[in-house]
Amino acid sequence: MDDTEKQPVHKRGYGVSTVYETLRNEIIELKLAPGSPVDEQQLSDRFALSRTPIREALVRLAAEGLITTLTNRTTIVSNIDFLGLGEFFDALTLMYRVTTRLAAANHQASDIGGIRALQLQFQTAVEARDVLGMIATNRDFHVAIAEAGRNRYYTDLFTRLLDQGRRILRLYYSSFNDVLPRQYVGEHEDMIQAIINRDIDGADKLAAAHADQIVSQIRSYITADNRQTARLPL
Amino acid sequence: MDDTEKQPVHKRGYGVSTVYETLRNEIIELKLAPGSPVDEQQLSDRFALSRTPIREALVRLAAEGLITTLTNRTTIVSNIDFLGLGEFFDALTLMYRVTTRLAAANHQASDIGGIRALQLQFQTAVEARDVLGMIATNRDFHVAIAEAGRNRYYTDLFTRLLDQGRRILRLYYSSFNDVLPRQYVGEHEDMIQAIINRDIDGADKLAAAHADQIVSQIRSYITADNRQTARLPL
DNA sequence: TGCCGACTTCGTGTCGACAATAAAAATACA
Protein backbone atom coordinates (compact mmCIF):
# COMPACT_ATOMS: atom_id res chain seq x y z
CA MET A 1 0.00 0.00 0.00
CA ASP A 2 2.53 2.53 1.14
CA ASP A 3 5.21 3.72 -1.18
CA THR A 4 8.31 1.75 -0.39
CA GLU A 5 10.78 3.17 2.08
CA LYS A 6 12.27 6.67 2.18
CA GLN A 7 10.09 7.83 -0.65
CA PRO A 8 10.18 11.49 0.36
CA VAL A 9 6.73 12.58 1.50
CA HIS A 10 7.41 16.14 0.45
CA LYS A 11 6.88 17.17 -3.10
CA ARG A 12 9.82 18.54 -4.93
CA GLY A 13 9.93 22.19 -3.92
CA TYR A 14 8.50 21.77 -0.45
CA GLY A 15 11.25 20.04 1.46
CA VAL A 16 12.76 23.27 2.72
CA SER A 17 9.46 24.75 3.83
CA THR A 18 8.69 21.64 5.81
CA VAL A 19 12.01 21.72 7.59
CA TYR A 20 11.70 25.45 8.13
CA GLU A 21 8.25 25.28 9.63
CA THR A 22 8.99 22.27 11.76
CA LEU A 23 12.13 23.76 13.24
CA ARG A 24 10.48 27.12 13.65
CA ASN A 25 7.73 25.58 15.71
CA GLU A 26 10.13 23.55 17.78
CA ILE A 27 12.19 26.60 18.54
CA ILE A 28 9.19 28.73 19.47
CA GLU A 29 7.72 25.96 21.59
CA LEU A 30 11.05 25.53 23.30
CA LYS A 31 11.32 21.92 22.22
CA LEU A 32 14.72 23.05 21.08
CA ALA A 33 16.39 24.74 24.00
CA PRO A 34 17.92 28.18 23.43
CA GLY A 35 21.65 27.85 23.01
CA SER A 36 21.47 24.22 22.01
CA PRO A 37 23.51 23.31 18.94
CA VAL A 38 21.81 22.64 15.62
CA ASP A 39 23.59 19.91 13.74
CA GLU A 40 23.07 19.79 9.99
CA GLN A 41 23.88 16.12 9.56
CA GLN A 42 21.54 15.17 12.36
CA LEU A 43 18.71 17.12 10.74
CA SER A 44 19.66 15.62 7.40
CA ASP A 45 19.11 12.15 8.86
CA ARG A 46 15.97 13.14 10.67
CA PHE A 47 14.18 14.62 7.67
CA ALA A 48 15.67 12.15 5.20
CA LEU A 49 16.95 15.03 3.14
CA SER A 50 20.33 16.11 1.90
CA ARG A 51 22.16 18.81 3.80
CA THR A 52 21.48 21.35 1.09
CA PRO A 53 17.75 21.89 1.73
CA ILE A 54 18.38 21.71 5.48
CA ARG A 55 20.91 24.46 5.08
CA GLU A 56 18.50 26.66 3.17
CA ALA A 57 15.92 26.25 5.90
CA LEU A 58 18.55 27.26 8.45
CA VAL A 59 19.42 30.35 6.44
CA ARG A 60 15.79 31.37 6.58
CA LEU A 61 15.61 30.79 10.31
CA ALA A 62 18.79 32.80 10.76
CA ALA A 63 17.29 35.67 8.78
CA GLU A 64 14.48 35.76 11.33
CA GLY A 65 16.91 35.65 14.20
CA LEU A 66 15.65 32.33 15.52
CA ILE A 67 19.03 30.70 15.14
CA THR A 68 22.52 32.13 15.25
CA THR A 69 25.25 30.87 12.99
CA LEU A 70 28.84 31.22 14.07
CA THR A 71 30.67 31.24 10.77
CA ASN A 72 32.64 28.11 10.08
CA ARG A 73 31.60 26.87 13.48
CA THR A 74 28.46 25.49 15.00
CA THR A 75 25.06 27.09 14.70
CA ILE A 76 22.85 27.35 17.76
CA VAL A 77 19.28 28.14 18.66
CA SER A 78 19.25 31.83 19.52
CA ASN A 79 19.27 32.66 23.16
CA ILE A 80 16.44 34.64 24.66
CA ASP A 81 17.79 38.13 25.04
CA PHE A 82 16.75 39.16 28.52
CA LEU A 83 18.79 42.33 28.34
CA GLY A 84 16.84 43.46 25.31
CA LEU A 85 13.45 42.81 26.84
CA GLY A 86 12.80 46.52 27.20
CA GLU A 87 13.04 47.01 23.46
CA PHE A 88 10.91 43.96 22.94
CA PHE A 89 8.12 45.15 25.22
CA ASP A 90 8.17 48.59 23.68
CA ALA A 91 7.79 47.24 20.18
CA LEU A 92 5.23 44.67 21.24
CA THR A 93 3.06 47.31 22.89
CA LEU A 94 3.22 49.60 19.90
CA MET A 95 2.27 46.78 17.56
CA TYR A 96 -0.62 45.75 19.78
CA ARG A 97 -1.93 49.28 19.56
CA VAL A 98 -1.31 49.90 15.88
CA THR A 99 -2.74 46.63 14.66
CA THR A 100 -5.85 46.93 16.78
CA ARG A 101 -6.37 50.53 15.67
CA LEU A 102 -6.05 49.54 12.06
CA ALA A 103 -8.39 46.62 12.53
CA ALA A 104 -11.02 49.03 13.81
CA ALA A 105 -10.40 51.26 10.83
CA ASN A 106 -9.93 48.78 8.01
CA HIS A 107 -11.63 45.50 8.87
CA GLN A 108 -14.29 44.03 6.68
CA ALA A 109 -17.36 42.27 7.98
CA SER A 110 -15.96 38.91 6.94
CA ASP A 111 -12.94 39.33 9.21
CA ILE A 112 -14.99 39.30 12.39
CA GLY A 113 -16.00 35.66 12.12
CA GLY A 114 -12.43 34.41 12.17
CA ILE A 115 -11.51 36.66 15.04
CA ARG A 116 -14.51 35.52 17.04
CA ALA A 117 -13.67 31.88 16.37
CA LEU A 118 -10.15 32.33 17.68
CA GLN A 119 -11.39 34.21 20.69
CA LEU A 120 -13.67 31.25 21.38
CA GLN A 121 -10.72 28.89 21.09
CA PHE A 122 -8.81 31.05 23.53
CA GLN A 123 -11.72 31.00 25.93
CA THR A 124 -11.95 27.23 25.67
CA ALA A 125 -8.24 26.90 26.41
CA VAL A 126 -8.63 29.16 29.42
CA GLU A 127 -11.51 27.16 30.79
CA ALA A 128 -9.62 23.93 30.24
CA ARG A 129 -6.58 25.51 31.95
CA ASP A 130 -4.61 24.47 28.91
CA VAL A 131 -1.81 26.96 29.32
CA LEU A 132 0.04 25.97 26.17
CA GLY A 133 -3.18 26.24 24.20
CA MET A 134 -3.81 29.66 25.68
CA ILE A 135 -0.43 30.92 24.58
CA ALA A 136 -0.90 29.62 21.06
CA THR A 137 -4.50 30.72 20.53
CA ASN A 138 -3.85 34.13 22.07
CA ARG A 139 -1.17 34.63 19.49
CA ASP A 140 -3.47 33.52 16.68
CA PHE A 141 -6.21 35.82 17.91
CA HIS A 142 -4.02 38.88 17.73
CA VAL A 143 -2.54 37.90 14.41
CA ALA A 144 -6.06 37.66 13.03
CA ILE A 145 -6.77 41.18 14.27
CA ALA A 146 -3.55 42.39 12.70
CA GLU A 147 -4.54 40.82 9.41
CA ALA A 148 -7.90 42.56 9.56
CA GLY A 149 -5.91 45.79 9.91
CA ARG A 150 -4.46 45.10 6.49
CA ASN A 151 -0.93 46.31 6.84
CA ARG A 152 1.57 43.68 5.87
CA TYR A 153 4.51 45.42 7.55
CA TYR A 154 2.83 45.59 10.92
CA THR A 155 1.46 42.09 10.64
CA ASP A 156 4.89 40.68 9.88
CA LEU A 157 6.65 42.44 12.71
CA PHE A 158 3.84 41.73 15.14
CA THR A 159 3.82 38.05 14.26
CA ARG A 160 7.53 37.82 14.87
CA LEU A 161 7.19 39.60 18.17
CA LEU A 162 4.30 37.44 19.32
CA ASP A 163 6.20 34.30 18.46
CA GLN A 164 9.19 35.59 20.32
CA GLY A 165 6.80 36.21 23.20
CA ARG A 166 5.53 32.65 23.04
CA ARG A 167 9.07 31.52 23.61
CA ILE A 168 9.40 33.66 26.70
CA LEU A 169 5.98 32.73 28.05
CA ARG A 170 6.80 29.05 27.74
CA LEU A 171 9.60 29.58 30.18
CA TYR A 172 7.13 30.59 32.83
CA TYR A 173 3.99 28.76 31.91
CA SER A 174 4.06 26.69 35.06
CA SER A 175 3.48 29.76 37.16
CA PHE A 176 0.29 30.81 35.41
CA ASN A 177 -2.58 31.38 37.73
CA ASP A 178 -6.07 31.54 36.32
CA VAL A 179 -7.18 34.98 37.38
CA LEU A 180 -5.32 36.86 34.68
CA PRO A 181 -6.37 34.64 31.76
CA ARG A 182 -10.04 35.18 32.59
CA GLN A 183 -9.40 38.88 32.61
CA TYR A 184 -7.80 38.54 29.19
CA VAL A 185 -10.93 36.90 27.86
CA GLY A 186 -12.92 39.96 28.89
CA GLU A 187 -10.36 42.32 27.41
CA HIS A 188 -10.45 40.42 24.17
CA GLU A 189 -14.24 40.75 24.06
CA ASP A 190 -13.97 44.49 24.57
CA MET A 191 -11.41 44.76 21.80
CA ILE A 192 -13.63 42.86 19.38
CA GLN A 193 -16.51 45.13 20.24
CA ALA A 194 -14.45 48.27 19.71
CA ILE A 195 -13.25 46.94 16.37
CA ILE A 196 -16.78 46.19 15.23
CA ASN A 197 -17.88 49.65 16.31
CA ARG A 198 -14.97 51.11 14.35
CA ASP A 199 -14.01 52.90 17.53
CA ILE A 200 -10.39 53.50 16.64
CA ASP A 201 -9.30 55.35 19.74
CA GLY A 202 -11.19 52.95 21.97
CA ALA A 203 -9.52 49.99 20.31
CA ASP A 204 -6.18 51.71 20.76
CA LYS A 205 -6.73 52.29 24.47
CA LEU A 206 -7.89 48.73 25.04
CA ALA A 207 -4.94 47.34 23.14
CA ALA A 208 -2.53 49.49 25.10
CA ALA A 209 -4.04 48.36 28.39
CA HIS A 210 -4.00 44.75 27.24
CA ALA A 211 -0.37 45.05 26.24
CA ASP A 212 0.52 46.60 29.58
CA GLN A 213 -1.21 43.72 31.34
CA ILE A 214 0.76 41.16 29.45
CA VAL A 215 4.05 43.00 29.73
CA SER A 216 3.73 43.46 33.46
CA GLN A 217 2.69 39.84 33.77
CA ILE A 218 5.81 38.66 31.99
CA ARG A 219 7.88 41.13 33.97
CA SER A 220 6.55 39.79 37.24
CA TYR A 221 7.39 36.24 36.19
CA ILE A 222 10.90 37.29 35.40
CA THR A 223 11.50 39.19 38.60
CA ALA A 224 9.97 36.29 40.52
CA ASP A 225 12.40 34.06 38.74
CA ASN A 226 15.26 36.37 39.58
CA ARG A 227 14.29 36.27 43.21
CA GLN A 228 14.71 32.52 43.06
CA THR A 229 18.30 32.89 42.05
CA ALA A 230 18.83 35.73 44.48
CA ARG A 231 17.71 33.40 47.23
CA LEU A 232 20.71 31.19 46.68
CA PRO A 233 22.93 30.79 49.70
CA LEU A 234 26.26 32.54 49.31
CA MET B 1 52.61 38.53 -7.13
CA ASP B 2 48.92 37.83 -7.28
CA ASP B 3 47.54 34.48 -6.33
CA THR B 4 47.02 32.61 -9.51
CA GLU B 5 43.71 32.80 -11.29
CA LYS B 6 40.22 32.28 -9.88
CA GLN B 7 41.55 32.00 -6.36
CA PRO B 8 38.30 33.06 -4.70
CA VAL B 9 38.73 36.49 -3.16
CA HIS B 10 36.21 35.65 -0.47
CA LYS B 11 37.30 33.82 2.61
CA ARG B 12 35.55 30.61 3.33
CA GLY B 13 32.38 31.67 5.09
CA TYR B 14 31.96 35.00 3.37
CA GLY B 15 31.00 34.08 -0.17
CA VAL B 16 27.27 34.16 0.58
CA SER B 17 27.39 37.50 2.36
CA THR B 18 29.19 39.03 -0.58
CA VAL B 19 26.63 37.78 -3.05
CA TYR B 20 23.81 38.79 -0.74
CA GLU B 21 25.05 42.32 -0.24
CA THR B 22 25.93 42.85 -3.86
CA LEU B 23 22.57 41.69 -5.13
CA ARG B 24 20.76 43.55 -2.39
CA ASN B 25 22.39 46.78 -3.43
CA GLU B 26 21.74 46.15 -7.08
CA ILE B 27 18.08 45.49 -6.39
CA ILE B 28 17.65 48.56 -4.21
CA GLU B 29 19.50 50.75 -6.67
CA LEU B 30 17.35 49.39 -9.47
CA LYS B 31 20.35 48.08 -11.34
CA LEU B 32 18.27 44.92 -11.41
CA ALA B 33 14.88 45.81 -12.77
CA PRO B 34 11.83 44.70 -10.81
CA GLY B 35 10.36 41.62 -12.42
CA SER B 36 13.57 40.67 -14.16
CA PRO B 37 14.53 37.03 -13.81
CA VAL B 38 17.36 35.98 -11.53
CA ASP B 39 19.25 33.10 -13.01
CA GLU B 40 21.27 30.99 -10.62
CA GLN B 41 23.69 29.62 -13.18
CA GLN B 42 24.38 33.10 -14.47
CA LEU B 43 25.14 34.37 -10.97
CA SER B 44 27.22 31.29 -10.41
CA ASP B 45 29.39 32.27 -13.35
CA ARG B 46 29.49 35.91 -12.38
CA PHE B 47 30.66 35.41 -8.82
CA ALA B 48 32.80 32.38 -9.64
CA LEU B 49 30.96 30.39 -7.02
CA SER B 50 28.97 27.20 -7.06
CA ARG B 51 25.22 27.44 -7.18
CA THR B 52 24.92 26.41 -3.55
CA PRO B 53 26.16 29.64 -1.94
CA ILE B 54 24.30 31.66 -4.57
CA ARG B 55 21.15 29.84 -3.59
CA GLU B 56 21.64 30.61 0.08
CA ALA B 57 22.05 34.27 -0.70
CA LEU B 58 18.84 34.15 -2.71
CA VAL B 59 17.00 32.53 0.17
CA ARG B 60 18.07 35.42 2.36
CA LEU B 61 16.91 37.95 -0.18
CA ALA B 62 13.62 36.14 -0.51
CA ALA B 63 13.15 36.23 3.26
CA GLU B 64 13.39 40.01 3.03
CA GLY B 65 10.97 40.11 0.16
CA LEU B 66 13.46 41.56 -2.29
CA ILE B 67 13.10 38.63 -4.66
CA THR B 68 10.21 36.29 -5.30
CA THR B 69 10.73 32.62 -6.00
CA LEU B 70 8.17 30.76 -8.05
CA THR B 71 8.68 27.21 -6.84
CA ASN B 72 10.24 24.94 -9.40
CA ARG B 73 10.17 27.83 -11.81
CA THR B 74 12.16 30.98 -12.22
CA THR B 75 12.86 33.47 -9.45
CA ILE B 76 12.45 37.17 -10.15
CA VAL B 77 13.29 40.51 -8.60
CA SER B 78 10.21 41.50 -6.60
CA ASN B 79 7.97 44.01 -8.23
CA ILE B 80 7.30 47.31 -6.56
CA ASP B 81 3.88 46.96 -5.04
CA PHE B 82 2.10 50.16 -5.99
CA LEU B 83 -1.20 48.88 -4.67
CA GLY B 84 0.31 48.41 -1.24
CA LEU B 85 1.84 51.87 -1.10
CA GLY B 86 -0.72 53.00 1.44
CA GLU B 87 0.44 50.38 3.92
CA PHE B 88 4.00 51.26 3.13
CA PHE B 89 3.55 54.97 3.79
CA ASP B 90 1.67 54.29 6.99
CA ALA B 91 4.40 52.08 8.36
CA LEU B 92 7.12 54.41 7.15
CA THR B 93 5.57 57.39 8.88
CA LEU B 94 5.11 55.52 12.12
CA MET B 95 8.71 54.36 12.07
CA TYR B 96 9.96 57.87 11.34
CA ARG B 97 8.12 59.05 14.41
CA VAL B 98 8.99 56.22 16.73
CA THR B 99 12.66 56.10 15.92
CA THR B 100 13.08 59.85 16.25
CA ARG B 101 11.19 59.86 19.52
CA LEU B 102 13.35 57.12 20.89
CA ALA B 103 16.49 58.84 19.70
CA ALA B 104 15.49 61.90 21.70
CA ALA B 105 14.84 59.69 24.69
CA ASN B 106 17.69 57.20 24.54
CA HIS B 107 20.57 58.68 22.59
CA GLN B 108 24.00 59.00 24.10
CA ALA B 109 26.27 61.95 23.51
CA SER B 110 28.51 59.84 21.29
CA ASP B 111 25.65 59.21 18.85
CA ILE B 112 25.31 62.82 17.84
CA GLY B 113 28.64 62.99 16.03
CA GLY B 114 27.72 60.25 13.59
CA ILE B 115 24.31 61.73 12.94
CA ARG B 116 25.81 65.15 12.33
CA ALA B 117 28.34 63.70 9.94
CA LEU B 118 25.64 62.03 7.88
CA GLN B 119 23.55 65.16 7.88
CA LEU B 120 26.60 66.99 6.51
CA GLN B 121 26.96 64.36 3.80
CA PHE B 122 23.32 64.81 2.92
CA GLN B 123 23.76 68.56 2.75
CA THR B 124 26.77 68.13 0.50
CA ALA B 125 24.79 65.87 -1.80
CA VAL B 126 21.98 68.40 -1.93
CA GLU B 127 24.34 71.22 -2.81
CA ALA B 128 26.00 69.09 -5.46
CA ARG B 129 22.55 68.18 -6.78
CA ASP B 130 23.63 64.58 -6.53
CA VAL B 131 20.19 63.04 -6.36
CA LEU B 132 21.38 59.47 -5.95
CA GLY B 133 23.69 60.57 -3.19
CA MET B 134 20.83 62.39 -1.51
CA ILE B 135 18.69 59.31 -1.50
CA ALA B 136 21.45 57.16 -0.06
CA THR B 137 22.69 59.59 2.60
CA ASN B 138 19.17 60.49 3.66
CA ARG B 139 18.58 56.83 4.34
CA ASP B 140 21.82 56.54 6.31
CA PHE B 141 20.96 59.64 8.31
CA HIS B 142 17.67 58.25 9.49
CA VAL B 143 19.10 54.82 10.17
CA ALA B 144 21.69 56.49 12.41
CA ILE B 145 18.91 58.22 14.31
CA ALA B 146 17.06 54.93 14.64
CA GLU B 147 20.19 53.30 16.00
CA ALA B 148 20.55 56.05 18.55
CA GLY B 149 17.01 55.18 19.62
CA ARG B 150 18.30 51.74 20.57
CA ASN B 151 15.43 49.53 19.60
CA ARG B 152 16.52 46.75 17.32
CA TYR B 153 13.01 45.90 16.17
CA TYR B 154 12.24 49.41 15.01
CA THR B 155 15.65 49.84 13.45
CA ASP B 156 15.28 46.64 11.45
CA LEU B 157 11.82 47.43 10.13
CA PHE B 158 12.71 51.05 9.46
CA THR B 159 15.82 50.07 7.55
CA ARG B 160 13.84 47.71 5.37
CA LEU B 161 11.23 50.36 4.73
CA LEU B 162 13.79 53.02 3.90
CA ASP B 163 15.52 50.71 1.48
CA GLN B 164 12.21 49.89 -0.12
CA GLY B 165 11.72 53.63 -0.37
CA ARG B 166 15.05 54.07 -2.09
CA ARG B 167 13.82 51.71 -4.73
CA ILE B 168 10.72 53.77 -5.32
CA LEU B 169 12.54 57.08 -5.24
CA ARG B 170 14.97 55.87 -7.86
CA LEU B 171 12.07 55.49 -10.21
CA TYR B 172 11.40 59.19 -10.02
CA TYR B 173 14.75 60.71 -9.27
CA SER B 174 14.86 62.52 -12.58
CA SER B 175 11.95 64.69 -11.55
CA PHE B 176 13.58 65.97 -8.38
CA ASN B 177 13.60 69.69 -8.10
CA ASP B 178 15.88 71.34 -5.61
CA VAL B 179 13.44 73.25 -3.46
CA LEU B 180 12.31 70.30 -1.40
CA PRO B 181 15.75 68.89 -0.68
CA ARG B 182 16.87 72.20 0.82
CA GLN B 183 13.82 72.13 2.99
CA TYR B 184 14.76 68.62 4.11
CA VAL B 185 18.15 69.88 5.20
CA GLY B 186 16.44 72.35 7.49
CA GLU B 187 14.06 69.75 8.82
CA HIS B 188 16.96 67.45 9.52
CA GLU B 189 18.67 70.19 11.48
CA ASP B 190 15.57 70.75 13.57
CA MET B 191 15.29 67.05 14.27
CA ILE B 192 18.88 66.86 15.43
CA GLN B 193 18.31 69.80 17.72
CA ALA B 194 15.17 68.25 19.20
CA ILE B 195 17.03 65.01 19.77
CA ILE B 196 19.89 66.78 21.52
CA ASN B 197 17.42 68.68 23.69
CA ARG B 198 15.73 65.38 24.52
CA ASP B 199 12.51 66.99 23.39
CA ILE B 200 10.61 63.79 22.72
CA ASP B 201 7.32 65.26 21.62
CA GLY B 202 9.05 67.89 19.53
CA ALA B 203 11.12 65.22 17.81
CA ASP B 204 7.96 63.26 17.19
CA LYS B 205 6.17 66.19 15.61
CA LEU B 206 9.13 67.05 13.41
CA ALA B 207 9.50 63.46 12.30
CA ALA B 208 5.81 63.22 11.49
CA ALA B 209 5.95 66.41 9.43
CA HIS B 210 9.11 65.22 7.70
CA ALA B 211 7.49 61.91 6.88
CA ASP B 212 4.41 63.63 5.54
CA GLN B 213 6.61 65.77 3.33
CA ILE B 214 8.36 62.77 1.88
CA VAL B 215 5.20 60.75 1.48
CA SER B 216 3.36 63.51 -0.33
CA GLN B 217 6.43 64.10 -2.46
CA ILE B 218 6.51 60.49 -3.56
CA ARG B 219 2.75 60.53 -4.00
CA SER B 220 2.97 63.54 -6.28
CA TYR B 221 5.61 61.83 -8.37
CA ILE B 222 3.41 58.82 -8.75
CA THR B 223 0.29 60.72 -9.68
CA ALA B 224 2.33 62.82 -12.08
CA ASP B 225 3.52 59.59 -13.58
CA ASN B 226 0.01 58.26 -13.80
CA ARG B 227 -1.09 61.37 -15.60
CA GLN B 228 1.48 60.56 -18.22
CA THR B 229 -0.17 57.26 -18.94
CA ALA B 230 -3.63 58.80 -18.69
CA ARG B 231 -2.62 61.24 -21.39
CA LEU B 232 -2.32 58.42 -23.88
CA PRO B 233 -4.54 58.77 -26.93
CA LEU B 234 -7.34 56.23 -26.98
C1' DT C 1 -6.83 25.41 -40.23
C1' DG C 2 -7.19 25.00 -35.34
C1' DC C 3 -6.65 22.27 -31.19
C1' DC C 4 -4.67 18.54 -28.39
C1' DG C 5 -0.86 15.68 -26.84
C1' DA C 6 4.02 13.89 -26.82
C1' DC C 7 8.71 15.64 -26.86
C1' DT C 8 12.47 18.70 -25.95
C1' DT C 9 14.67 22.03 -23.33
C1' DC C 10 15.92 24.82 -19.75
C1' DG C 11 16.33 25.83 -14.90
C1' DT C 12 15.59 24.60 -10.46
C1' DG C 13 15.68 21.25 -6.33
C1' DT C 14 18.35 17.73 -4.42
C1' DC C 15 22.18 14.81 -3.74
C1' DG C 16 26.76 12.80 -2.25
C1' DA C 17 31.47 14.02 -1.88
C1' DC C 18 35.44 16.97 -1.03
C1' DA C 19 37.97 20.90 1.18
C1' DA C 20 38.77 24.02 4.78
C1' DT C 21 38.53 25.49 9.38
C1' DA C 22 38.34 25.51 14.25
C1' DA C 23 37.90 22.96 18.43
C1' DA C 24 39.54 18.92 20.91
C1' DA C 25 43.02 15.56 21.70
C1' DA C 26 47.52 14.07 21.85
C1' DT C 27 52.25 14.86 22.06
C1' DA C 28 56.59 17.14 23.11
C1' DC C 29 59.11 20.00 25.90
C1' DA C 30 60.65 22.85 29.83
Next chain:
DNA sequence: TGTATTTTTATTGTCGACACGAAGTCGGCA
Protein backbone atom coordinates in the same frame (compact mmCIF):
# COMPACT_ATOMS: atom_id res chain seq x y z
C1' DT D 1 53.56 18.73 36.11
C1' DG D 2 52.08 22.42 33.34
C1' DT D 3 52.31 24.71 28.95
C1' DA D 4 53.10 25.13 24.01
C1' DT D 5 52.68 22.78 19.67
C1' DT D 6 51.24 19.43 16.59
C1' DT D 7 47.76 16.08 15.15
C1' DT D 8 43.32 14.48 14.95
C1' DT D 9 38.48 14.96 14.47
C1' DA D 10 34.15 16.80 13.78
C1' DT D 11 31.42 19.98 11.22
C1' DT D 12 30.79 23.47 8.19
C1' DG D 13 31.27 25.72 3.36
C1' DT D 14 31.60 24.58 -1.33
C1' DC D 15 31.48 21.91 -5.39
C1' DG D 16 29.90 19.30 -9.66
C1' DA D 17 26.39 16.28 -11.16
C1' DC D 18 21.92 14.28 -11.51
C1' DA D 19 16.65 14.33 -11.42
C1' DC D 20 12.40 16.37 -11.57
C1' DG D 21 8.99 19.92 -13.31
C1' DA D 22 7.21 23.39 -16.02
C1' DA D 23 7.25 25.96 -20.52
C1' DG D 24 7.66 26.04 -25.08
C1' DT D 25 7.94 23.30 -29.51
C1' DC D 26 6.57 20.29 -32.76
C1' DG D 27 3.69 17.06 -34.98
C1' DG D 28 -0.73 14.57 -35.41
C1' DC D 29 -5.56 14.63 -35.77
C1' DA D 30 -10.26 16.40 -36.33
